[in-house]
Amino acid sequence: MCTVCGCAEGEVKIEGGHGHHHDHSPDHDHHHYGKGPAHAHAPGLSQARMVQIETDILAKNNEYASANRAELARREVLALNLVSSPGSGKTTLLTRSIEDMKGETPIAVIEGDQQTANDAERIRATGVPAIQVNTGKGCHLDGHMVGHALEHLDIRDGVLFIENVGNLVCPAGFDLGEAHKVVILSVTEGEDKPIKYPDMFHAADLMVLTKTDLLPHLDFDVEKCIGYARRVNPKIKILQLSAKSGEGLDEWYGWIKASQMMNKIGN
Amino acid sequence: MHEMSICESIVNVIEQQAVAQGFSRVKCVRLEIGPLAGVELEALRFCFDVVCKGGLAEGAVLEVIEVAINAWCMQCAEKTDVKQRYDPCPKCGSHQVQITGGDELRIKEMEVE
Numbered sequence: 195m196c197t198v199c200g201c202a203e204g205e206v207k208i209e210g211g212h213g214h215h216h217d218h219s220p221d222h223d224h225h226h227y228g229k230g231p232a233h234a235h236a237p238g239l240s241q242a243r244m245v246q247i248e249t250d251i252l253a254k255n256n257e258y259a260s261a262n263r264a265e266l267a268r269r270e271v272l273a274l275n276l277v278s279s280p281g282s283g284k285t286t287l288l289t290r291s292i293e294d295m296k297g298e299t300p301i302a303v304i305e306g307d308q309q310t311a312n313d314a315e316r317i318r319a320t321g322v323p324a325i326q327v328n329t330g331k332g333c334h335l336d337g338h339m340v341g342h343a344l345e346h347l348d349i350r351d352g353v354l355f356i357e358n359v360g361n362l363v364c365p366a367g368f369d370l371g372e373a374h375k376v377v378i379l380s381v382t383e384g385e386d387k388p389i390k391y392p393d394m395f396h397a398a399d400l401m402v403l404t405k406t407d408l409l410p411h412l413d414f415d416v417e418k419c420i421g422y423a424r425r426v427n428p429k430i431k432i433l434q435l436s437a438k439s440g441e442g443l444d445e446w447y448g449w450i451k452a453s454q455m456m457n458k459i460g461n
Numbered sequence: 462m463h464e465m466s467i468c469e470s471i472v473n474v475i476e477q478q479a480v481a482q483g484f485s486r487v488k489c490v491r492l493e494i495g496p497l498a499g500v501e502l503e504a505l506r507f508c509f510d511v512v513c514k515g516g517l518a519e520g521a522v523l524e525v526i527e528v529a530i531n532a533w534c535m536q537c538a539e540k541t542d543v544k545q546r547y548d549p550c551p552k553c554g555s556h557q558v559q560i561t562g563g564d565e566l567r568i569k570e571m572e573v574e
Contacts, residue, residue, distance in 0.1 A: 242574040245482050251470050251492070251566045333463060364463040367499055367566075392546040393499045425547040425556045 207328040208343055209311060255368055258337030262371025265344060266354070271302075272454045273354040275372035277394060279387070280360030282380040283404045283437060285313050288355055290437040292320045295447060299454070300352030304343045306335040306359045313357065323347055334364035337371060353450060362391040373457050374399040381405050381412055385419035392426040400431045400449065407436035464504040467566070468512040474568055475518050484573035487518040491570050495528040495563035497546060530563030 250256065266273050278284050285305075292301055303324040305314040314326035325343045327335060335358050347354070356372060358365045366375075377398035379387055382405055388395040395401065401423050403416065416434065423430050433449060435442030475487055490509075494500055502525055509523045534541040534550040535557040541550045549556050 242488060242572055243484075244570050244572055245478065245484070246570050247474065247478060247568040248570075249474055249568050251467055251474070251568060254470060254473060332466070334466075336466070363499070367463065389547045393497070396546050422547070425549070427546075428557050 206330050206332060206339060208339065208346075209314065209326045252367065255337045258341050259369035259371040262337055262341050262344060265341075266371060266373075269349065270351045270458055271349055271354050272352075272450070272457045273356060273370070273372040274450070274453075275356045275358055275365070275370050275375045276378060277358045277362070277365045277375055277398070278360060278378035278380075279362050279383060282360070282378045282383065284357050284360070284378050285316055287378065287402070287404055287435075287437040288357060289316055289320055290440075290443070291355075291446065291450075292317065292322050294443065295353070295450070296320065296322055300349050302347045302349040302352065302354050304335075304340060304347070304354065304356045306339075306357060308332070308359065323349070329359055332359070333361050334359055334368050335370060336368045340370045353454060362387065362394045366391075366393040366397045373453060376400045376402060378402045378404055379419070381409055381414040381416070385415050386422055388419065388422040388426050395423050395426045395430065398427070398430060400433065402446065403432065403434045405436060405438070406434050406441060407439040464501060464508045465512070467500065467505065468508040471509070471568060472512050472516060472518065475571070476516075478571070479517055479573075482573070485517055486574050487521045487571050488574060489522045489524060489572035490518065490568065491524045491526060491572075493526045493528050493565045493567045493569045495565040496530055496544075497560065497564040498566040499564075500566065526569065528563060528565045531561045532563075533559045533561055535559060 276284050288303065295301060301322045303314070303317045303322060305317060305324055305326045306329060307313055307326065308330065309328055311326040314324040317324035325346050327339050327343055329335065329339070335356065340356060356370055375398040377394055377400070379401060381403060384390070403419065409416070420432055423432065431449070433442060433445050435446055437443070471490065475490070479485065494502070506523055513519050513521060530543060532541050532543045534553065534555060536553045536555040537550060541552060541558060543550070543558055546560060548558070550558050
Protein backbone atom coordinates (compact mmCIF):
# COMPACT_ATOMS: atom_id res chain seq x y z
CA MET A 195 0.00 0.00 0.00
CA CYS A 196 1.23 3.44 -0.80
CA THR A 197 0.26 4.77 2.56
CA VAL A 198 3.25 2.79 3.75
CA CYS A 199 5.62 3.81 0.98
CA GLY A 200 4.31 7.37 1.10
CA CYS A 201 3.37 7.82 -2.53
CA ALA A 202 3.80 11.15 -4.29
CA GLU A 203 5.94 12.83 -1.69
CA GLY A 204 7.66 15.03 -4.25
CA GLU A 205 10.84 13.12 -4.97
CA VAL A 206 10.30 12.33 -8.59
CA LYS A 207 13.20 12.84 -10.95
CA ILE A 208 13.35 12.50 -14.70
CA GLU A 209 16.77 12.18 -16.25
CA GLY A 210 17.81 15.08 -18.43
CA GLY A 211 14.85 16.93 -17.05
CA HIS A 212 15.38 20.30 -18.65
CA GLY A 213 12.60 22.36 -20.06
CA HIS A 214 9.91 21.42 -17.63
CA HIS A 215 7.21 23.80 -16.80
CA HIS A 216 6.65 23.85 -13.07
CA ASP A 217 7.34 26.52 -10.55
CA HIS A 218 10.02 25.60 -8.13
CA SER A 219 13.34 26.84 -6.91
CA PRO A 220 15.95 27.27 -9.65
CA ASP A 221 18.53 25.03 -7.99
CA HIS A 222 16.63 21.95 -9.08
CA ASP A 223 17.27 20.45 -12.47
CA HIS A 224 14.91 17.50 -12.40
CA HIS A 225 11.20 16.88 -12.36
CA HIS A 226 9.22 16.93 -9.17
CA TYR A 227 5.73 15.68 -8.67
CA GLY A 228 3.20 15.54 -5.90
CA LYS A 229 4.46 18.52 -3.94
CA GLY A 230 1.30 18.43 -1.91
CA PRO A 231 -1.35 21.09 -1.57
CA ALA A 232 -0.55 24.60 -2.61
CA HIS A 233 -2.07 26.88 -0.07
CA ALA A 234 -4.55 28.43 -2.42
CA HIS A 235 -7.20 30.73 -1.15
CA ALA A 236 -10.03 32.29 -3.04
CA PRO A 237 -12.36 35.11 -2.17
CA GLY A 238 -15.62 33.51 -1.23
CA LEU A 239 -18.95 33.70 0.43
CA SER A 240 -19.28 33.40 4.15
CA GLN A 241 -22.39 31.25 4.13
CA ALA A 242 -22.10 27.46 3.94
CA ARG A 243 -23.52 25.96 0.75
CA MET A 244 -23.29 22.77 -1.28
CA VAL A 245 -21.45 22.72 -4.58
CA GLN A 246 -21.91 19.87 -7.03
CA ILE A 247 -18.59 18.66 -8.36
CA GLU A 248 -19.23 15.30 -10.08
CA THR A 249 -15.60 14.95 -11.10
CA ASP A 250 -13.51 11.85 -11.43
CA ILE A 251 -10.73 12.10 -8.91
CA LEU A 252 -8.21 10.90 -11.46
CA ALA A 253 -9.56 13.23 -14.16
CA LYS A 254 -6.35 15.23 -14.19
CA ASN A 255 -4.21 12.15 -14.77
CA ASN A 256 -6.61 11.10 -17.50
CA GLU A 257 -6.19 14.48 -19.20
CA TYR A 258 -2.41 14.04 -19.25
CA ALA A 259 -2.87 10.50 -20.53
CA SER A 260 -5.14 11.70 -23.36
CA ALA A 261 -2.56 14.32 -24.35
CA ASN A 262 0.14 11.61 -24.39
CA ARG A 263 -2.10 9.37 -26.48
CA ALA A 264 -2.64 12.14 -29.01
CA GLU A 265 1.10 12.88 -29.20
CA LEU A 266 1.91 9.17 -29.61
CA ALA A 267 -0.68 8.89 -32.38
CA ARG A 268 0.80 11.92 -34.11
CA ARG A 269 4.21 10.25 -34.03
CA GLU A 270 2.76 6.83 -34.96
CA VAL A 271 4.28 5.25 -31.89
CA LEU A 272 2.90 2.14 -30.20
CA ALA A 273 3.25 2.57 -26.42
CA LEU A 274 3.21 -0.50 -24.19
CA ASN A 275 2.95 -0.07 -20.42
CA LEU A 276 4.77 -3.01 -18.83
CA VAL A 277 3.66 -3.78 -15.30
CA SER A 278 4.68 -6.55 -12.90
CA SER A 279 6.03 -7.31 -9.44
CA PRO A 280 9.67 -6.43 -8.83
CA GLY A 281 11.96 -9.16 -10.13
CA SER A 282 9.66 -10.65 -12.77
CA GLY A 283 12.32 -10.13 -15.43
CA LYS A 284 10.86 -7.07 -17.17
CA THR A 285 14.22 -5.49 -17.90
CA THR A 286 15.74 -8.78 -19.07
CA LEU A 287 12.81 -9.35 -21.43
CA LEU A 288 13.14 -5.77 -22.65
CA THR A 289 16.87 -5.90 -23.37
CA ARG A 290 16.44 -9.20 -25.23
CA SER A 291 13.46 -7.85 -27.20
CA ILE A 292 15.36 -4.71 -28.11
CA GLU A 293 18.38 -6.69 -29.34
CA ASP A 294 16.10 -8.82 -31.52
CA MET A 295 13.84 -6.03 -32.82
CA LYS A 296 15.97 -2.91 -33.10
CA GLY A 297 16.99 -3.65 -36.70
CA GLU A 298 13.34 -3.64 -37.75
CA THR A 299 11.73 -0.76 -35.91
CA PRO A 300 12.77 2.31 -33.91
CA ILE A 301 12.50 1.63 -30.17
CA ALA A 302 12.61 3.88 -27.11
CA VAL A 303 12.15 3.14 -23.42
CA ILE A 304 10.86 5.01 -20.39
CA GLU A 305 12.09 3.34 -17.21
CA GLY A 306 10.23 3.87 -13.94
CA ASP A 307 11.90 3.02 -10.64
CA GLN A 308 11.88 4.55 -7.22
CA GLN A 309 15.62 5.20 -7.35
CA THR A 310 18.73 4.69 -9.51
CA ALA A 311 19.25 4.87 -13.26
CA ASN A 312 20.52 1.28 -13.38
CA ASP A 313 17.72 0.00 -15.60
CA ALA A 314 17.97 2.88 -18.06
CA GLU A 315 21.71 2.19 -18.28
CA ARG A 316 21.01 -1.47 -19.05
CA ILE A 317 18.66 -0.37 -21.83
CA ARG A 318 21.05 2.25 -23.22
CA ALA A 319 23.74 -0.44 -23.42
CA THR A 320 21.60 -1.97 -26.19
CA GLY A 321 21.91 1.27 -28.16
CA VAL A 322 18.34 2.57 -27.93
CA PRO A 323 17.35 5.80 -26.16
CA ALA A 324 16.01 5.41 -22.61
CA ILE A 325 14.82 7.93 -20.06
CA GLN A 326 14.80 7.04 -16.40
CA VAL A 327 12.01 8.45 -14.26
CA ASN A 328 12.62 8.14 -10.54
CA THR A 329 9.35 8.33 -8.70
CA GLY A 330 11.02 8.94 -5.34
CA LYS A 331 8.71 7.47 -2.80
CA GLY A 332 5.97 7.09 -5.41
CA CYS A 333 4.77 3.66 -6.36
CA HIS A 334 3.64 4.24 -9.95
CA LEU A 335 4.24 6.33 -13.04
CA ASP A 336 1.51 8.79 -13.94
CA GLY A 337 0.44 10.54 -17.12
CA HIS A 338 2.24 13.74 -16.19
CA MET A 339 5.65 12.09 -15.71
CA VAL A 340 5.35 10.16 -18.95
CA GLY A 341 4.38 13.33 -20.84
CA HIS A 342 7.59 15.06 -19.76
CA ALA A 343 9.69 11.98 -20.47
CA LEU A 344 8.18 11.88 -23.98
CA GLU A 345 9.47 15.41 -24.62
CA HIS A 346 13.00 14.04 -24.33
CA LEU A 347 12.51 11.07 -26.65
CA ASP A 348 12.70 11.66 -30.35
CA ILE A 349 10.94 8.55 -31.57
CA ARG A 350 8.67 8.25 -34.59
CA ASP A 351 6.93 5.29 -36.21
CA GLY A 352 8.21 2.80 -33.65
CA VAL A 353 7.63 1.16 -30.29
CA LEU A 354 7.84 2.86 -26.90
CA PHE A 355 8.19 0.51 -23.96
CA ILE A 356 7.22 2.07 -20.64
CA GLU A 357 8.58 -0.06 -17.83
CA ASN A 358 6.46 0.86 -14.86
CA VAL A 359 7.54 0.68 -11.22
CA GLY A 360 7.55 -2.93 -10.04
CA ASN A 361 4.21 -3.04 -8.26
CA LEU A 362 1.05 -5.01 -9.02
CA VAL A 363 -1.29 -2.62 -7.23
CA CYS A 364 -0.99 1.08 -7.96
CA PRO A 365 -0.06 1.24 -11.66
CA ALA A 366 -3.42 -0.41 -12.47
CA GLY A 367 -5.31 2.82 -11.85
CA PHE A 368 -3.09 5.21 -13.78
CA ASP A 369 -3.53 5.57 -17.52
CA LEU A 370 -0.29 6.76 -19.13
CA GLY A 371 -1.66 7.08 -22.66
CA GLU A 372 -0.46 3.62 -23.65
CA ALA A 373 -2.09 1.42 -26.27
CA HIS A 374 -1.93 -1.64 -23.99
CA LYS A 375 -1.01 -2.56 -20.47
CA VAL A 376 1.07 -5.74 -20.52
CA VAL A 377 1.29 -7.59 -17.23
CA ILE A 378 4.36 -9.73 -16.80
CA LEU A 379 4.27 -12.66 -14.40
CA SER A 380 7.25 -14.95 -13.89
CA VAL A 381 6.71 -18.62 -13.14
CA THR A 382 8.85 -18.27 -10.01
CA GLU A 383 5.96 -16.32 -8.48
CA GLY A 384 2.66 -17.70 -7.20
CA GLU A 385 0.23 -18.93 -9.88
CA ASP A 386 -2.61 -17.26 -7.98
CA LYS A 387 -1.28 -13.73 -8.47
CA PRO A 388 -4.04 -12.90 -10.99
CA ILE A 389 -6.68 -13.29 -8.27
CA LYS A 390 -4.49 -11.83 -5.54
CA TYR A 391 -4.04 -8.65 -7.58
CA PRO A 392 -7.19 -8.70 -9.73
CA ASP A 393 -7.20 -4.99 -10.60
CA MET A 394 -3.95 -5.25 -12.50
CA PHE A 395 -4.86 -8.39 -14.42
CA HIS A 396 -8.22 -6.85 -15.19
CA ALA A 397 -6.60 -3.69 -16.57
CA ALA A 398 -4.11 -5.55 -18.79
CA ASP A 399 -4.73 -6.66 -22.38
CA LEU A 400 -1.90 -9.18 -22.39
CA MET A 401 -0.34 -11.40 -19.75
CA VAL A 402 3.19 -12.61 -20.43
CA LEU A 403 4.36 -15.59 -18.42
CA THR A 404 8.15 -15.34 -18.25
CA LYS A 405 11.05 -17.57 -17.19
CA THR A 406 9.28 -20.65 -18.60
CA ASP A 407 12.69 -22.34 -18.99
CA LEU A 408 12.53 -22.84 -15.20
CA LEU A 409 9.18 -24.68 -15.28
CA PRO A 410 10.72 -28.19 -15.00
CA HIS A 411 12.19 -27.19 -11.63
CA LEU A 412 9.05 -25.63 -10.19
CA ASP A 413 5.55 -26.59 -9.06
CA PHE A 414 3.99 -23.69 -10.97
CA ASP A 415 0.72 -24.84 -12.59
CA VAL A 416 0.48 -22.92 -15.87
CA GLU A 417 -3.10 -23.98 -16.68
CA LYS A 418 -4.29 -22.97 -13.24
CA CYS A 419 -2.61 -19.58 -13.59
CA ILE A 420 -4.23 -19.00 -16.97
CA GLY A 421 -7.59 -20.01 -15.50
CA TYR A 422 -7.20 -17.45 -12.72
CA ALA A 423 -6.26 -14.73 -15.20
CA ARG A 424 -9.31 -15.47 -17.38
CA ARG A 425 -11.56 -15.38 -14.32
CA VAL A 426 -10.50 -11.82 -13.63
CA ASN A 427 -10.36 -10.81 -17.28
CA PRO A 428 -12.11 -13.10 -19.80
CA LYS A 429 -10.60 -11.11 -22.70
CA ILE A 430 -6.96 -11.23 -21.62
CA LYS A 431 -4.45 -12.64 -24.13
CA ILE A 432 -1.70 -14.87 -22.82
CA LEU A 433 1.84 -15.59 -24.02
CA GLN A 434 4.46 -17.87 -22.48
CA LEU A 435 8.14 -17.22 -23.05
CA SER A 436 11.66 -17.33 -21.77
CA ALA A 437 13.94 -14.40 -22.49
CA LYS A 438 16.85 -16.67 -21.66
CA SER A 439 16.16 -19.67 -23.89
CA GLY A 440 14.29 -17.65 -26.52
CA GLU A 441 11.27 -19.96 -26.38
CA GLY A 442 8.03 -18.11 -27.18
CA LEU A 443 9.75 -14.87 -28.22
CA ASP A 444 8.53 -15.07 -31.82
CA GLU A 445 4.92 -14.95 -30.61
CA TRP A 446 5.74 -11.93 -28.44
CA TYR A 447 7.33 -10.09 -31.37
CA GLY A 448 4.39 -11.11 -33.52
CA TRP A 449 1.98 -9.63 -31.00
CA ILE A 450 3.96 -6.37 -30.89
CA LYS A 451 4.05 -6.10 -34.70
CA ALA A 452 0.33 -6.83 -34.99
CA SER A 453 -0.40 -4.22 -32.30
CA GLN A 454 1.77 -1.71 -34.11
CA MET A 455 -0.22 -2.27 -37.27
CA MET A 456 -3.58 -2.11 -35.49
CA ASN A 457 -2.45 1.05 -33.74
CA LYS A 458 -1.69 2.76 -37.04
CA ILE A 459 -4.97 1.67 -38.58
CA GLY A 460 -6.82 2.86 -35.49
CA ASN A 461 -5.36 6.32 -35.89
CA MET B 462 -3.77 1.70 -3.98
CA HIS B 463 -1.96 5.05 -3.83
CA GLU B 464 -4.30 6.79 -1.37
CA MET B 465 -1.87 9.66 -0.88
CA SER B 466 -1.86 10.65 -4.54
CA ILE B 467 -5.63 10.26 -4.68
CA CYS B 468 -5.94 12.72 -1.80
CA GLU B 469 -3.61 15.13 -3.54
CA SER B 470 -5.81 14.91 -6.63
CA ILE B 471 -8.83 15.67 -4.46
CA VAL B 472 -7.09 18.74 -3.04
CA ASN B 473 -6.20 19.84 -6.59
CA VAL B 474 -9.85 19.65 -7.58
CA ILE B 475 -10.87 21.54 -4.44
CA GLU B 476 -8.42 24.34 -5.23
CA GLN B 477 -9.61 24.64 -8.83
CA GLN B 478 -13.22 24.67 -7.72
CA ALA B 479 -12.48 27.28 -5.03
CA VAL B 480 -11.41 29.69 -7.76
CA ALA B 481 -14.18 28.70 -10.18
CA GLN B 482 -17.02 28.70 -7.68
CA GLY B 483 -15.78 31.33 -5.24
CA PHE B 484 -15.36 29.72 -1.86
CA SER B 485 -12.60 29.84 0.70
CA ARG B 486 -13.37 27.01 3.10
CA VAL B 487 -14.45 23.44 2.68
CA LYS B 488 -16.41 21.90 5.51
CA CYS B 489 -17.31 18.57 4.02
CA VAL B 490 -16.28 16.56 0.95
CA ARG B 491 -18.53 13.80 -0.33
CA LEU B 492 -16.98 11.10 -2.47
CA GLU B 493 -18.48 8.21 -4.41
CA ILE B 494 -16.24 5.17 -4.23
CA GLY B 495 -16.98 1.76 -5.62
CA PRO B 496 -15.74 -1.43 -3.97
CA LEU B 497 -13.61 -2.13 -7.07
CA ALA B 498 -11.89 1.25 -7.11
CA GLY B 499 -8.95 -0.25 -5.27
CA VAL B 500 -9.14 2.30 -2.48
CA GLU B 501 -8.67 1.45 1.17
CA LEU B 502 -11.08 3.79 2.97
CA GLU B 503 -9.22 3.90 6.26
CA ALA B 504 -5.98 4.76 4.48
CA LEU B 505 -7.83 7.37 2.43
CA ARG B 506 -9.21 9.09 5.53
CA PHE B 507 -5.79 9.14 7.15
CA CYS B 508 -4.15 10.62 4.05
CA PHE B 509 -6.96 13.12 3.53
CA ASP B 510 -6.37 14.72 6.93
CA VAL B 511 -2.63 14.89 6.31
CA VAL B 512 -2.88 16.33 2.80
CA CYS B 513 -5.53 18.91 3.76
CA LYS B 514 -3.47 20.34 6.58
CA GLY B 515 -2.78 24.04 6.13
CA GLY B 516 -5.05 24.37 3.09
CA LEU B 517 -8.62 25.47 2.57
CA ALA B 518 -9.97 22.02 3.38
CA GLU B 519 -8.14 21.65 6.69
CA GLY B 520 -10.40 19.88 9.17
CA ALA B 521 -13.00 19.06 6.52
CA VAL B 522 -15.15 15.99 7.07
CA LEU B 523 -14.71 13.25 4.50
CA GLU B 524 -17.94 11.42 3.72
CA VAL B 525 -17.88 8.38 1.51
CA ILE B 526 -20.90 7.10 -0.37
CA GLU B 527 -20.20 3.46 -1.20
CA VAL B 528 -21.49 2.52 -4.61
CA ALA B 529 -22.72 -0.98 -5.41
CA ILE B 530 -21.11 -3.30 -7.94
CA ASN B 531 -23.05 -3.68 -11.17
CA ALA B 532 -22.34 -6.74 -13.24
CA TRP B 533 -23.76 -8.39 -16.33
CA CYS B 534 -23.51 -12.12 -17.00
CA MET B 535 -23.00 -12.80 -20.70
CA GLN B 536 -24.20 -16.40 -20.42
CA CYS B 537 -27.44 -15.58 -18.58
CA ALA B 538 -27.79 -12.29 -20.49
CA GLU B 539 -28.96 -10.54 -17.36
CA LYS B 540 -27.75 -8.60 -14.36
CA THR B 541 -25.85 -10.60 -11.82
CA ASP B 542 -24.44 -10.09 -8.37
CA VAL B 543 -20.70 -10.46 -7.69
CA LYS B 544 -18.47 -9.30 -4.86
CA GLN B 545 -15.08 -9.44 -6.61
CA ARG B 546 -13.72 -9.25 -10.12
CA TYR B 547 -12.97 -12.97 -10.12
CA ASP B 548 -16.34 -14.15 -8.79
CA PRO B 549 -18.37 -16.38 -11.09
CA CYS B 550 -22.03 -15.65 -11.84
CA PRO B 551 -23.87 -17.14 -8.83
CA LYS B 552 -26.62 -18.46 -11.13
CA CYS B 553 -24.71 -20.24 -13.92
CA GLY B 554 -21.15 -20.37 -12.56
CA SER B 555 -19.66 -18.69 -15.63
CA HIS B 556 -16.77 -16.23 -15.39
CA GLN B 557 -17.97 -14.38 -18.46
CA VAL B 558 -19.10 -11.57 -16.22
CA GLN B 559 -18.76 -7.97 -17.26
CA ILE B 560 -18.42 -5.43 -14.49
CA THR B 561 -20.37 -2.34 -15.49
CA GLY B 562 -20.11 -0.33 -12.28
CA GLY B 563 -18.36 -0.36 -8.95
CA ASP B 564 -15.00 1.16 -9.81
CA GLU B 565 -16.17 4.76 -9.33
CA LEU B 566 -13.75 7.18 -7.81
CA ARG B 567 -15.53 10.52 -7.90
CA ILE B 568 -15.97 13.71 -5.96
CA LYS B 569 -19.72 14.14 -5.81
CA GLU B 570 -20.18 17.38 -3.90
CA MET B 571 -18.74 19.62 -1.23
CA GLU B 572 -20.13 21.75 1.54
CA VAL B 573 -18.31 25.06 1.35
CA GLU B 574 -18.39 28.59 2.68
